[in-house]
Amino acid sequence: MAENLANVLHEQLSEGFPDTHRNNSGEGADRRRVVEGVDQELNGQPPSARPSQRLESEEDEDEELTLKYGAKHVIMLFVPVTLCMVVVVATIKSVSFYTQKDGQLIYTPFPEDTETVGQRALNSILNAAIMISVIIVMTLLLVVLYKYRCYKVIHGWLIISSLLLLFFFSFIYLGEVFKTYNVGMDYITLALIIWNFGVVGMICIHWKGPLHLQQAYLIMISALMALVFIKYLPEWTAWLILAVISIYDLVAVLCPKGPLRMLVETAQERNEPIFPALIYSSTMVWLVNMADTDAESRKKPALNSTTPESQAAPSQSTQGPDDGGFTTDWELRQQETLGHMESSEETRRQVQEMPSARPPAIQSDDSEEMSVSGGGGSGLFHSQRGKASDWNWDWNTTLACFVAILIGLCLTLLLLAIFKKALPALPISITFGLVFYFATDNLVRPFMDQLALHQFYI
Amino acid sequence: MTASVFFGCTFIAFGPAISLFLFTIARDPLRVIFLIAGAFFWLVSLLLSSLVWFIAVQISNKENASVQKGLLIFGVVLSVLLQETFRFGYYKLLKRANEGLMALSQEDAMPISIRQLAYVSGLGFGFMSGAFSVVNILADSLGPGTVGIHGDSQHYFVSSAFMTMAIILLHMFWGVVFFDACEKKRWWAVVIVVLSHLLVSCLSFLNPQYEGSLIPAYVVMCVMGMWAFSSAGGSLRNLKLCLTCRDKDFLLANHRPR
Numbered sequence: 001m002a003e004n005l006a007n008v009l010h011e012q013l014s015e016g017f018p019d020t021h022r023n024n025s026g027e028g029a030d031r032r033r034v035v036e037g038v039d040q041e042l043n044g045q046p047p048s049a050r051p052s053q054r055l056e057s058e059e060d061e062d063e064e065l066t067l068k069y070g071a072k073h074v075i076m077l078f079v080p081v082t083l084c085m086v087v088v089v090a091t092i093k094s095v096s097f098y099t100q101k102d103g104q105l106i107y108t109p110f111p112e113d114t115e116t117v118g119q120r121a122l123n124s125i126l127n128a129a130i131m132i133s134v135i136i137v138m139t140l141l142l143v144v145l146y147k148y149r150c151y152k153v154i155h156g157w158l159i160i161s162s163l164l165l166l167f168f169f170s171f172i173y174l175g176e177v178f179k180t181y182n183v184g185m186d187y188i189t190l191a192l193i194i195w196n197f198g199v200v201g202m203i204c205i206h207w208k209g210p211l212h213l214q215q216a217y218l219i220m221i222s223a224l225m226a227l228v229f230i231k232y233l234p235e236w237t238a239w240l241i242l243a244v245i246s247i248y249d250l251v252a253v254l255c256p257k258g259p260l261r262m263l264v265e266t267a268q269e270r271n272e273p274i275f276p277a278l279i280y281s282s283t284m285v286w287l288v289n290m291a292d293t294d295a296e297s298r299k300k301p302a303l304n305s306t307t308p309e310s311q312a313a314p315s316q317s318t319q320g321p322d323d324g325g326f327t328t329d330w331e332l333r334q335q336e337t338l339g340h341m342e343s344s345e346e347t348r349r350q351v352q353e354m355p356s357a358r359p360p361a362i363q364s365d366d367s368e369e370m371s372v373s374g375g376g377g378s379g380l381f382h383s384q385r386g387k388a389s390d391w392n393w394d395w396n397t398t399l400a401c402f403v404a405i406l407i408g409l410c411l412t413l414l415l416l417a418i419f420k421k422a423l424p425a426l427p428i429s430i431t432f433g434l435v436f437y438f439a440t441d442n443l444v445r446p447f448m449d450q451l452a453l454h455q456f457y458i
Numbered sequence: 459m460t461a462s463v464f465f466g467c468t469f470i471a472f473g474p475a476i477s478l479f480l481f482t483i484a485r486d487p488l489r490v491i492f493l494i495a496g497a498f499f500w501l502v503s504l505l506l507s508s509l510v511w512f513i514a515v516q517i518s519n520k521e522n523a524s525v526q527k528g529l530l531i532f533g534v535v536l537s538v539l540l541q542e543t544f545r546f547g548y549y550k551l552l553k554r555a556n557e558g559l560m561a562l563s564q565e566d567a568m569p570i571s572i573r574q575l576a577y578v579s580g581l582g583f584g585f586m587s588g589a590f591s592v593v594n595i596l597a598d599s600l601g602p603g604t605v606g607i608h609g610d611s612q613h614y615f616v617s618s619a620f621m622t623m624a625i626i627l628l629h630m631f632w633g634v635v636f637f638d639a640c641e642k643k644r645w646w647a648v649v650i651v652v653l654s655h656l657l658v659s660c661l662s663f664l665n666p667q668y669e670g671s672l673i674p675a676y677v678v679m680c681v682m683g684m685w686a687f688s689s690a691g692g693s694l695r696n697l698k699l700c701l702t703c704r705d706k707d708f709l710l711a712n713h714r715p716r
Binding site for chain 1: 487488490491494497504508509511512515526527530531533538541586587589590593594597614621622659662663665
């Protein structure tokens with residue numbers, strides 16, 4: 001039975017790639033994780049299965065395996081999401097730079113500090129509309145590039161975006177952290193640190209590296225992206241973008257004419273694994289003040305968080321192309337949604353990565369990616385919350401959103417396991433997060449405050 | 459307030475719960491998922507009860523302090539009843555899911571037994587309940603301030619931490635007893651669980667007279683603990699065997715030679 005299970009698992013697992021190993025199948029397929037996963041799965045199995053007939057037992061084992069493997073996969077998503085959220089929330093609470101208003105991105109030109117509520121609503125709707133159209137254009141551009149086999153362009157885009165993210169954004173982050181804790185640092189040491197961090201990150205993400213290091217880089221990148229978006233997206237715009245991205249995700253994944261779906265189908269027709277660069281390129285980091293950069297750059301940061309995840313997912317799943325398309329878009333969305341999305345993005349990616357025909361061959365990489373996105377998203381979500389006012393920060397709302405996002409992830413994976421085809425990962429997590437955020441903030445918070453005041457316990 | 463107050467209260471409140479989580483739940487992904495789902499169910503019950511309370515407050519006289527206190531008490535009672543209802547709802551959902559899984563896989567053994575689910579869901583409820591009660595207080599304990607400057611009790615933080623610990627463990631025990639009672643269709647046990655929850659919450663109305671609320675809460679916790687232990691299959695004999703490392707089943711399960 002153990003051998004049977006092992007065979008089933010190995011068949012399902014296409015390639016055991018490291019999460020960040022996006023560059024193709026050819027390079028050092030890292031089966032360790034896959035094999036470890038298999039072993040763990042086998043160890044976790046109850047010794048009860050005694051298949052009377054091979055076929056039936058295999059199916060039963062498949063179901064049992066799917067459940068346990070699915071649970072394991074969900075946990076692999078939980079951990080990065082949690083870590084990413086912890087990093088973002090910790091940064092928001094300690095480094096004040098990311099909650100200061102220093103202008104807005106070129107993609108959200110309308111200001112939100114207007115006189116009337118109506119004007120503010122209108123501005124935020126316009127901002128969200130611009131962002132969404134940017135995302136759609138970027139996705140279509142990516143699909144077109146992929147369709148016409150401009151792989152070099154995509155690859156270059158990817159490299160530039162990850163370079164920008166790993167070097168420039170982390171330089172800014174480190175600078176702000178030093179300012180917060182009043183740490184004296186000379187430029188030479190700083191250059192050494194940033195250089196090492198960036199180069200190791202590039203190697204881990206684009207080539208190969210230890211699994212935990214790749215995961216750590218994914219989490220850090222997602223967190224960085226989330227922080228950038230927290231800083232530069234005004235409040236109402238952010239909420240609106242989150243909601244609209246969720247709807248767009250639903251449409252893009254499920255509609256037969258959706259760009260992501262087309263991308264996946266193209267990749268499947270060509271029988272190619274998802275192009276790692278595709279995913280990664282979407283995450284190009286874009287500086288806020290670089291007004292003349294294209295929408296891509298804007299999108300990239302957002303995508304970044306998701307891309308790593310997406311990439312991980314594609315490498316893992318056999319269905320590569322699907323994920324690629326989604327990932328970029330997905331990531332973008334994640335960024336948009338301030339964390340909430342991130343969770344969904346990941347899930348989405350994951351979902352996308354699952355081949356429709358096969359049971360989800362969830363590999364640790366995918367989870368990693370998803371979780372990272374998810375985590376970044378959650379982080380963004382929370383930071384967005386806290387951005388408004390530091391003294392209004394309520395940990396109950398943070399906890400509630402965290403649990404809601406995790407449950408959204410679970411449900412998405414459950415749906416994935418039931419339907420076994422590409423599904424949008426964002427909508428459920430985002431909806432839950434939004435509902436719980438507003439409900440907890442407006443209803444539960446005054447109730448719990450009153451209870452704490454009188455020291456009543458429920 | 460100092461960092462020692464923060465760390466001390468955090469460890470008092472969450473120490474037992476986190477160690478339970480680390481040693482028994484963290485290794486098994488299914489259990490973690492059901493823990494989070496239990497926390498989610500508690501959260502939804504809290505949401506509904508705060509919605510009702512909020513509406514009641516909006517339509518009432520906000521100036522009148524005694525009316526507000528009365529509404530708060532009503533909110534507490536409603537919240538307790540809703541929590542227990544959601545516990546029952548979670549039980550029903552788990553039963554149905556388990557039956558579905560069993561039918562699908564045609565296995566004899568479920569991947570997770572209903573007793574484990576009772577424990578895990580109870581702990582999930584406890585975690586969320588404890589966290590919502592105490593996290594904001596802990597965060598405030600890191601900031602500046604003087605405890606009880608207006609004549610309130612000096613022991614606010616410590617008593618909150620102890621009460622939270624009791625509540626978390628109580629939720630776990632209630633979960634075990636509740637699920638077991640539902641399995642065996644002993645509805646009187648379910649009623650006793652609900653009543654004891656109401657008792658503990660209503661005792662907290664006596665705060666800041668902590669003797670009146672903390673001590674009975676701990677007494678109830680010990681009683682429920684013993685009841686949960688016996689309904690989960692424990693007995694004095696089992697306990698003795700386990701403590702003297704002679705319990706063969708336990709040792710086998712943990713791959714330890716004897």
